[in-house]
Amino acid sequence: MNSKKFFSSIGQYIQLDQKEKDYLNSVLIARPFRSGEIIVERNEPSRFLIFANAGYLMTYYTDRDGVEHVIQFAAEGWWAGDLYSLSESATTPFSTKGLSHGEALLLPRMAQDHLLENFPKFERYFRVMFHKGLMRQQLRYVEGFSASAEERYLSFIKSYPAILKDVPQKYIASYLGITPEFLSKIRKKLSRK
Amino acid sequence: MNSKKFFSSIGQYIQLDQKEKDYLNSVLIARPFRSGEIIVERNEPSRFLIFANAGYLMTYYTDRDGVEHVIQFAAEGWWAGDLYSLSESATTPFSTKGLSHGEALLLPRMAQDHLLENFPKFERYFRVMFHKGLMRQQLRYVEGFSASAEERYLSFIKSYPAILKDVPQKYIASYLGITPEFLSKIRKKLSRK
DNA sequence: CGGTCTCTTGACGGAGTTCAAAGCTAGTGG
DNA sequence: CCACTAGCTTTGAACTCCGTCAAGAGACCG
Numbered sequence: 001m002n003s004k005k006f007f008s009s010i011g012q013y014i015q016l017d018q019k020e021k022d023y024l025n026s027v028l029i030a031r032p033f034r035s036g037e038i039i040v041e042r043n044e045p046s047r048f049l050i051f052a053n054a055g056y057l058m059t060y061y062t063d064r065d066g067v068e069h070v071i072q073f074a075a076e077g078w079w080a081g082d083l084y085s086l087s088e089s090a091t092t093p094f095s096t097k098g099l100s101h102g103e104a105l106l107l108p109r110m111a112q113d114h115l116l117e118n119f120p121k122f123e124r125y126f127r128v129m130f131h132k133g134l135m136r137q138q139l140r141y142v143e144g145f146s147a148s149a150e151e152r153y154l155s156f157i158k159s160y161p162a163i164l165k166d167v168p169q170k171y172i173a174s175y176l177g178i179t180p181e182f183l184s185k186i187r188k189k190l191s192r193k
Numbered sequence: 194m195n196s197k198k199f200f201s202s203i204g205q206y207i208q209l210d211q212k213e214k215d216y217l218n219s220v221l222i223a224r225p226f227r228s229g230e231i232i233v234e235r236n237e238p239s240r241f242l243i244f245a246n247a248g249y250l251m252t253y254y255t256d257r258d259g260v261e262h263v264i265q266f267a268a269e270g271w272w273a274g275d276l277y278s279l280s281e282s283a284t285t286p287f288s289t290k291g292l293s294h295g296e297a298l299l300l301p302r303m304a305q306d307h308l309l310e311n312f313p314k315f316e317r318y319f320r321v322m323f324h325k326g327l328m329r330q331q332l333r334y335v336e337g338f339s340a341s342a343e344e345r346y347l348s349f350i351k352s353y354p355a356i357l358k359d360v361p362q363k364y365i366a367s368y369l370g371i372t373p374e375f376l377s378k379i380r381k382k383l384s385r386k
Numbered sequence: 387c388g389g390t391c392t393c394t395t396g397a398c399g400g401a402g403t404t405c406a407a408a409g410c411t412a413g414t415g416g
Numbered sequence: 417c418c419a420c421t422a423g424c425t426t427t428g429a430a431c432t433c434c435g436t437c438a439a440g441a442g443a444c445c446g
Contacts, residue, residue, distance in 0.1 A: 035413095061332075063339035071331050083328055093332070116317075123316040124309075130323035135276055137330040138264050139254075139286070144337055145370040146256035149402070168424065177338040182402055184426050342434075361392070375434055377394050393442070403432075410425070416418090 033098035046084035046092035055102015226291035239277035239285035248295015
């Protein structure tokens with residue numbers, strides 16, 4: 001297992017020493033996946049934080065009508081959006097699946113607890129990550145009501161050009177909160193310009 | 194200044210000793226407010242975390258068209274939703290204002306830094322708060338696209354009955370992502386049942 | 387009481403959905 | 417390496433939820 005990307009991602013926020021890296025290497029689980037493969041299914045025990053070590057992942061919510069709503073994409077070097085393994089909740093309401101061939105690194109719940117108890121810098125790491133994530137999510141929420149679908153799509157293109165190329169449009173539509181049909185119409189309109 | 198509610202709110206997640214309480218008492222700033230009074234304005238330096246010690250607060254975003262979108266209400270014993278003072282960002286995009294007579298407690302940015310440096314349990318405290326907040330915000334986001342305005346209103350009534358009674362409807366509409374007019378029509382329809 | 391802000395009501399318009407069908411692409415097996 | 421198929425994307429027509437605008441009714445505060 002190559003955890004280089006994992007360490008460098010965490011290293012952006014805290015300095016890891018060798019002991020911590022050794023510990024992480026001893027608990028991380030490599031989980032290869034293929035496109036469409038479900039890694040964690042909703043209502044299952046929430047046992048892992050999921051890191052995209054190679055390829056693309058998405059975390060999504062399935063509503064009463066069976067429609068999938070994308071919470072977050074995860075490209076190489078990002079955490080997936082399902083955070084329930086760090087809560088008291090026994091199960092997660094979200095599913096996480098592969099959008100390409102790739103490899104996830106799974107950080108088991110027990111290892112999360114161990115990290116937070118024994119390496120206090122991980123409290124800081126997750127505090128900063130969740131803080132950033134929450135601020136981002138607040139703005140995304142407001143954008144969902146104050147900007148039109150077309151504006152949100154343009155904003156998405158700017159922010160995530162890589163994902164745009166590698167992810168089916170229907171999931172981008174889902175991320176933006178619109179139907180695939182309407183995204184197609186937006187794209188047609190934009191291409192005429 | 195009576196910081197009893199403040200300590201008991203934090204005490205739900207971490208145990209405070211006297212030294213920490215003394216420090217907090219020495220840095221917290223009492224800030225009385227009246228209904229409609231702005232406590233922090235958008236684009237101002239983000240200098241405080243804001244705790245509602247008495248009364249109601251709301252944190253909101255003002256879009257290009259001047260429309261206010263409520264990010265979060267804060268009743269007695271809650272933090273307001275503006276978290277920018279904990280980031281590198283110099284200013285905040287959100288405003289926070291009073292919805293009643295009341296008193297806010299302001300925790301200055303320097304004190305936040307001091308707490309995190311010298312009392313590591315505050316790393317844990319904020320980690321847990323942001324984690325919960327982020328999970329809540331993720332679900333709220335999905336609900337915004339998968340549920341109708343009427344369903345969201347019913348869900349709001351269940352979750353926040355106290356706020357419902359004390360806050361003008363136009364702000365509840367804003368929180369739900371709809372216009373005051375449409376909320377009024379929803380309420381009329383529901384009352385006929 | 388008078389004025390201002392909030393809530394209600396109704397007519398109309400538009401952004402986005404739904405449904406159905408056809409074209410396109412990519413992964414799979416022979 | 418080609419052919420098949422399943423899923424993805426596009427297109428169009430009808431529809432719906434919610435917004436906009438405007439006007440009136442109520443509520444609160446000095």
